[in-house]
Amino acid sequence: MSGLFSELQTHLLQEQGIALATLVRGPHHVGAKLLLFPDASSRGTLGDATLDAQVKADAQLALWSGSAQLHHYQLANEAFEIFIEGFPPPPELIIVGAGHIAIPLTTIAKTLHYRVTIIDARAAFATTERFPHADEVIVAWPDEVLAQRRLSPSTAIAVLTHDPKFDEPTLKVVLERQVGYIGAIGSRKTSQERAKRLQSQGLTPEQLARIHGPIGLPIGAANPEEIALAIMAEIIAFRHQQAQ
Template identity: 75%
Template sequence: MTTFAKTLNYRVTVIDARSAFATRERFPHADELIVEWPDEVLEKWDLNPSTSVAVLTHDPKFDEPSLRVLLSRQVGYIGAIGSRKTSQERAERLKKQGITDEQLSRIHGPIGLNIGATSPEEVALAIMAEIVATRHGKDRVAINDWTKK
């Protein structure tokens, strides 16, 4: 995903508390690698409508604290990886933590446009396409209908 994001002129930061995952070998195109708890880093940052964040760990102990921080700010795009079932289960846990339905509606999950992606590269493309669409004010219905015009 970092390669697509860089090609589209995004500044890319990878944050992971696990040093084995936040490596230059895994993310050669990232502008910055930060080995800290993502929610703690996000809490300190100036998150604003031009910020896009993809939460991709598949681990509630990383994802949910990060999502709580993101949902408390006016972030342009928030995506969280996981199937529909995983997304629904995550939403239920976040509701129990005080997150409202309105806040939950800001999470794109399952993340990415439904392009039938099967490989990691195709998933990355689907995520970046959704980020770009969101930045331009296009919702999922409009995306699916664009070829009909």
């Protein structure tokens, strides 16, 4: 048991994300624990392989939502109560495109305790001088960076380039990955035209439906600061909706 607690502590310190399931009521093995990791692997057991398999699905959801609640399971004539706690990694915002909207968006996201990464192939825009609050500023083609980067349901992607040669390859990469929010700037007409081009390149309607475009909540935003606020509000709304 001490090994499980040590592993739990290590993952919490490394902010990798983990879920802990504890058997609190049942005919046997009360107190047994099961750890679930982001790659769906696990350590420990609740005393029954069938019960472990059922619990893992709920633990995977808790891992990314951060929920902590009691779950009830029935195996044959035996009832079990399992308390599942999720410890997701810190929320991350990746901003593709270092334009004027990205500056206030970085500030708002940092205020909300997001880890913020800026990616843009244009070295004149992607600078630490323009983004002093960003955790990371990367000068490279966004799709190439994201193809090699660890992404998770705790990751939000805001595509702000407004340029098909940047945003479409980026969207093709992230729509194949298990990420949270995906938003892309552009008018409704631009979003529809982009979706048609992406579908012709092999993306499915289900994948394209994941794109929030036009990006941001419709609050009548008229300047970069208001647009950044609308984007961040939509990201937060999506995050809480997914946690329910």
